[in-house]
Amino acid sequence: MNKASYLLAIAASISLTSCSVSGTKSEATLRTASVCFSTNSSADIKAQFENGIVSKTIFTNKEESLSSIEERLEDLNIPSLSLAVMNDGVIEWSAIYNSPSNKALIDCNTRYQVASLSKPVTVMAAIRMQSNGYIDLNENIENYLKSYKLPKGKQTKSAPITIKNTLDHSSGINSGGFLGYEQGSPIPSDIEILKGNKHSNSAPLSIASKPGVQLAYSGTAYTLAQVALKDIFKKDFSSIMDKWILTPLGMENSSYRSPDISSINQPDSKIKAISIAKGHDSGGKEIEGGWRVHPELAAAGMWSNANDMATFMLEIYKGYQGKSTLFSQSEIKQMLENEKDGHVYGFILNHEGDDITLTHFGGNVGYRAGMTISLTTGDGLVYLLNSDNGAALGNQLMMTASKLYDWSSFKQIIKTKREAKIEILKSLAGNYLWNEQLELSISYDDEHQQISLHFPNGDQYKLTPIKGVGKSFIHQDTATLVSFNSWDKETEFTVYGQLAVRMK
Structure with a gap:
């Protein structure tokens, strides 16, 4: 499998509870938020983050529309989010966000796949x-x-x-x-x-x-x-x-x-009570049994929360800086020398000038996850979502952090919309075989006059036609580019650099 298929394979009204290890109480900014904890210096930027979620793609001649975390969770049918933001080598703030319809016991100790x-x-x-x-x-x-x-x-x-x-x-x-x-x-x-x-x-x-x-x-x-x-x-x-x-x-x-059903939120003398964020499909329905x-x-098979995963990522950063008690600086640098096609031990390795960033994504049935850390600055983010719809929101969280904290990576891109005839959009609907391996599908939504790309893991990318080379579309939240070569029954399109051919 080449780099493109590798990326795809590894290819979401709120009450808020803080998970920060120290800090002072600040007023919650979301409509249904409870009082939360944050570090002394992070309250303002945290509020900006929570109410200023951006998309990966900006369209010219159109004012950028910002969303709150609350709105994105509601739009995407995501029950909850575990989030940690790192700045200058420490966890600056972290939080759990619950949707009003989520009746599960979600708190700072809740574990996600x-x-x-x-x-x-x-x-x-x-x-x-x-x-x-x-x-x-x-x-x-x-x-x-x-x-x-x-x-x-x-x-x-x-x-x-x-x-x-x-x-x-x-x-x-x-x-x-x-x-x-x-x-x-x-x-x-x-x-x-x-x-x-x-x-x-x-x-x-x-x-x-x-x-x-x-x-x-x-x-x-x-x-x-x-x-x-x-x-x-x-x-x-x-x-x-x-x-x-x-x-x-x-x-x-x-x-x-793997969690024991008898231990979930039911402490006994031998087993510590475990709070589990149960997985959900893209429509918001809990998956059978809560998780696979x-x-x-x-x-x-690991279960964790954003705070713990941020702790893990920061230890790699400390190792790179020569300040870790677990990993030597030479071990981390030797690890980075193992780069193959922009990846190192599964991490996506990104170089922007002097900055070096490690990023990893994950997706199980009912869950989406992502984490990134700059080995140069100690800035980064971890998100864990209990929904098949989490990929889009995950990308937006990364973009928002990049904008507010001035990261060198996860920058927004600029595109120009174009018009596409309804009959052409309808003609693109169907099943396609991508990279001679995976079956993808294109659907047409008559109400919104828009096509969507569907992946085997349940991800659905709503596509917007844009100006550029060929007949191109883009998924605004992730900037995934889809380029068609024709509008007929022999339609083919390219995504992630690989060809998808209409199935007969």
Whole structure:
């Protein structure tokens, strides 16, 4: 899978409760907000943020329309948001936002599925293991595996699969992510998933290309690393992650354990009560059981909140600055040297002048997540949303922070609208095969006279026709560009640099 498909694979009335670790009370600015906490210097900019949500795209000759977080949650049917904003190397403020219709017990300790944000936490734990002499990231992974045997494939003695290339998405293992399993259904083990046993809903592991060469997003590779680490330490994966990363960082509201239904908001003498943000589809309906189970823990199984994930990102920043007690400066810089096609261990690596930014996104059924940190300034943001509709709002949160805090990345772009005939828009509706891999669809909304692009994960991008090369449309919130080559039955379009062909 190339860079475009990698990006897609990793490709949302409020009561407000602050999660800031220290600060003073300030008046809430949203109509239905309760009193919240924030650091002494952040109240004004926090209020601007909450009421000044921008879109990624600005249209010429049209005044920019700002929204409040409240309005965006209502528009997108998103029940809640866990948000943390970092400035100058510290968490400046963080908060939980609940929609009025959300009756769940959402507070600062509530945990969300962080989806693929699980991966970089796994990576940093593995880096600590190597620095302490417990593993060699470059060792042939077959020398660590005891409970599973790799199938024959493109790996060789000179080009083996290693823990390193499973974590940096260059192992050659088959691409793709995971859908999770409905509660109450048979849940396969990680080894059964690798083997593709009957209860697994993903393809069995195969080594399709030479390891260490091509960037190809692979959740299956992370599951292989999970099995290897369990074999090395002879413990369950969640305990391994507790020891090597979550406990040392004080991430008290984070775990790789799937929640026990009996422990949700029901404390007993042995299990601490856990508040869970239940996942929702794009229409606002709670998904069956509240969430899907992910035995692929290293890739997609972590639960956390924005405060904990911001703490994690800030530790990487501190490592880069030579101020971390967990990661040495040389380890972080060596990690950055592993760049492939603008990515490093799953992070999107962005260089803007002297600024270096790490960004990662994630999406499980019912959840969307994103986090970014400037290793130069210590500025960044984490958002966690319990909705399939979260991607658009996530992008807007990043753009808003960039505008208010003057980041070098996540800048808005400027485009000019154009008119498109209704009969042409209607003709574009249909199913398309993208990059010879994924089925996408275009729908037409007669009420708003607008087309939308639909992705397999439930994301819906409403498209606006714009002036430019060819017959182009843009999704305002994410600036995703869609370019059609014709208006007939042979219609094709390009998105993320790859071709989508109408299916017959």
